[in-house]
Amino acid sequence: MDAHRLLVFRQVARSGSIAGAARVLGWTQPAVSQHLRHLERQAGLPLVLRRPRGIQLTEAGRALLEHADALATRLHAAADEMNALARLEGGTVRLAAFPSAAATVVPAAMSLLAARHPALDVRLLQAEPPEALELVTAGEADLAMTFAHDGQPFTVPSGLLGVPVGQDPVRLVLPNGHAQAGAATVDLRDLAADRWIAGCERCTAHLERLCLAAGFTPDIRHGSDDYVVAQSLIARGLGIGMLPRLALRAFRDPGVTVREVPGLRPRALHLIHHREADRIPAVRAAVRAVHDAITE
Missing domain, CATH: 1.10.10.10 (Winged helix-like DNA-binding domain superfamily/Winged helix DNA-binding domain)
Structure with missing residues (x-):
């Protein structure tokens, strides 16, 4: 053929x-x-x-x-590898990442890459995990940074490889005047009567699963996958919510209080790429930089 x-x-x-x-x-x-x-x-x-x-x-x-698509990826790998061999450095890596990672981890990783490999061209594409995976599958991105909540299945499409790069703790976010705002830790069972602000589809499913395990169905009044919007609603007493630490690092509304929930497990962070792409120097360097940015 x-x-x-x-x-x-x-x-x-x-x-x-x-x-x-x-x-x-x-x-x-x-x-x-x-x-x-x-x-x-x-x-x-x-x-x-x-x-x-x-x-x-x-x-x-x-x-x-x-x-x-696999052939196009292999050809891209060949071109980048030859370029890297000829110049010792160089190449391009296209990284798709969800918003809170794009606002925190990715800029730190890009800064590390700029210091380590000045000739490397790094391109950021902001996309939620399902869309990021589609970009990699279609050959329109080299790497996708994704997350999976505890209890959610983590499956990698055929031909792709998932590399674990860290964890992102999830925290309870309350308005400053909330009855539980002064507690060091909060039991979910004490929040059964509260109204909730939900996030993306995967985050909403995680919230519902946690609340059901605590013995109640959350009264979800609002939904937004924008962590700035979610915190603004919470700060004004319109509900409570759960947000990952990366989102709280990217933006922290002064009107909210953040508390830990005992037993609440972090979400897992992964970088996804084509199996052949680990031979591309730019991809390998980007994976290392993201891992270093998360652990530093």
């Missing part, structure tokens, strides 16, 4: 149309269509269904796209 045509097919799939792929590649539409027809003959199966507003991948097309 022709590798060049496989990459042309990948561009068609990612663009959603032959016309879109032609614009990205700088080719004519007939040229792209011809490569696609040749690849379909080699595959022995139709790869796309042509629609009035673009294309739709067939089952065979979706399967082949996974191989095309």
Whole structure:
């Protein structure tokens, strides 16, 4: 199977149309269509269904796209590795990270990388874990920083590798005037009558699971995955919530009190990348820098 045509097919799939792929590649539409027809003959199966507003991948097309993405990653690895060998330093690493990490750990890691490898080009993309994983899978990011709460399954898509880089404790956040604000630690059972501010879908599920284990269903009145908004609501007495330490490092509203909850386990932090990408010097350096930034 022709590798060049496989990459042309990948561009068609990612663009959603032959016309879109032609614009990205700088080719004519007939040229792209011809490569696609040749690849379909080699595959022995139709790869796309042509629609009035673009294309739709067939089952065979979706399967082949996974191989095309892997090929694109390998080619990117080869190009970066050759560049690093020629210059001893250099290359590019694209890091996707969730907001609180993008505001704390990632800038610290980027600062370390700038000091250690001045020629390395680091690009930050802010994305929640599911979207960050999609960026890595599609070859649009080299690394994804993700988290998983205790009790939540942590699964890495096929072809990717998860590297643990640390933990992020979760804290209870109360308005300053709350009845439990003066306690050193707080038992969740004492908060059964409170109103709650929830976060992202995964964080909300974690909150509900913890409260149910404590014997009650949380009265969730508001939801925001923005830690500034969540703290603003809490500071004004509109509810209480749970936030990870990274979010509280990034921003701390003076109107809130932070307390520990006994037995509340931290969320696990991971860096996700293609298995082949650990051969890219820039990726290896970025993994080390993130780990160092978390542990320093």
